[in-house]
Amino acid sequence: MAPSRCHDVIVIGGGVVGITLARELSRYHLDVVVLESDAEVGFGVSKANSGIIHSGIHADPATLKGALEWPGNEGWLRLRDDLGFGFAQVGELLVALSAEELGTIEHLHARGERKGIPGLQRWDAARVRAHQPNLSRDVIAALWAPTAGVVNPYEAVLLIADNAAANGVEIATEQPVTAIEPAHRGEPDGPLVVHTPTRTLATRYLVNAAGLRADEVARMAGVGTFTITGRKGEEYLLDKRLAGLVTSVIFPCPTPTSKGTLVTPTFDGTIMVGPTAEATDDKDDTATTPEGAQAVFAAAKRLVPAISERDVIAEFAGVRAVADSDDFVLGATGRRGFVNAAGIQSPGLTAAPAIADHIIEVLRDEGLELRERSDWRPRAEHPVRFSVLSTREQAELAASEPGFAQLVCRCELVTEAEIVDAIERGARTLDGVKFRTRAGMGRCQGGFCTWRCLELLARCRGIPMTEVTKRGGTSWLVRDRDDVDAAPSGGS
Ligand SMILES: Cc1cc2nc3c(=O)[nH]c(=O)nc-3n(C[C@H](O)[C@H](O)[C@H](O)COP(=O)(O)OP(=O)(O)OC[C@H]3O[C@@H](n4cnc5c(N)ncnc54)[C@H](O)[C@@H]3O)c2cc1C
Structure with a gap:
């Protein structure tokens, strides 16, 4: 039997995508619930990443990843202004170490300008060295993108969640969704019922933001049209005594599967090096490895020779959720009311605010009424630091x-x-x-x-x-x- 109360929207997954969407939905007169399987929100890949809000130049604009990267970057500035989490627009330098890589820089520069990203500049070696004296002498030129930023991803997700909850969203943790079915037999397009081990909830709209498990959730709803595989990335954090070694994010030229190994000045003053990009069959494999460390440090030292394994204070790995299309899987499905926000690999952290806007438009098209509240509170109350x-x-x-x-x-x-x-x-x-x-x-x-x-x-x-x-x-x-x-x- 279906539960007596029917929510307007249930979001499955309390990562940056689900939580940012829930906060945006809280602007409207809607009854919204987030169901998260972990003990707290943001414990998935949203806490295990490089924490970079990308400048907008990286992904191909013909893909959803590329189309939502730059609007996502702009969305983070608005979130930062509202919620005040750790965020600094430190800029990025994408460096060329060989004559062949100059073509990549030119291509990304031209594409970034077509996307409307402001402030892009091609720098010669002397200008690069004046800005980042600790970079390798092998750097021959770079693309400067001032719009890149670094964020404390876990702090951001928690503050976005607190603000969503303050605006009436119910965030229910330790609630893994195990089954989805129509609320009424004979009404295949009507409300849906969602089961967890301890709760049964009905909803008119269901958003699948379940990260690495989004393919399983889609299958539960009978619309399993895609598969998610894992791509693991190992990251290494270096002692704060190295603060200032680089003051902007340093990118090599990208490979076909990743943006390469980066050297990142985190918001909190450590230097982070990584990530790797290795396909994995085990979606829960967040172990670091000697091979990963070796690959990361070899690549990082090509950019910044003073980097040393001896300075590592912490290491972790995250697993990117890669859909078989190698792009975000966003939008309506064969089941009315069931919407995907899936396959959110990098730059998913960057794109999250734009993904939220995109999904809200999909929900509107699916018939969700969006009446703005006059009492919506954009600002969060801040803990003392x-x-x-x-x-x-x-x-x-x-x-x-x-x-x-x-x-x-x-x-x-x-x-x-x-x-x-x-x-x-x-x-x-x-x-x-x-x-x-x-x-x-x-x-x-x-x-x-x-x-x-x-x-x-x-x-x-x-x-x-x-x-x-x-x-x-x-x-x-x-x-x-x-x-x-x-x-x-x-x-x-
Ligand atoms: C090493 C690494 C570095 C990265 N660096 C960057 C970067 O610098 N910049 C950038 O833009 N992007 C980066 N990314 C990508 C970015 O981290 C992700 O795209 C983003 O965090 C995805 O968010 P999400 O909400 O989709 O997934 P998650 O954070 O994984 O959230 C999904 C949630 O769904 C929950 N869930 C799963 N199944 C169920 C179920 N059945 N019921 C209830 N809940 C369920 C999970 O517990 C999880 O909390 C990086 C990724 C990796 C791995």
């Missing part, structure tokens, strides 16, 4: 609120008050605290603060430490001594 305050402001805050006098993460200067606030805002896991506050992201990678974060999670959530997880599911971090003692010999 103790580390960016002046010494005087820090002292005043610590004197007025004891929680700001207790330092939890020494590397990133995160206080107890910020961690408690993050948990009150919805962090449920150690990673949720980390991505909201940066506790554990510094040089010691949580060696000092993990235990304190676990204690605060347990205390604020009213659960034993043994129930706190790293990222949901069974990723517990602490075991009860009695369980360990009772384990059969040889058990762990």
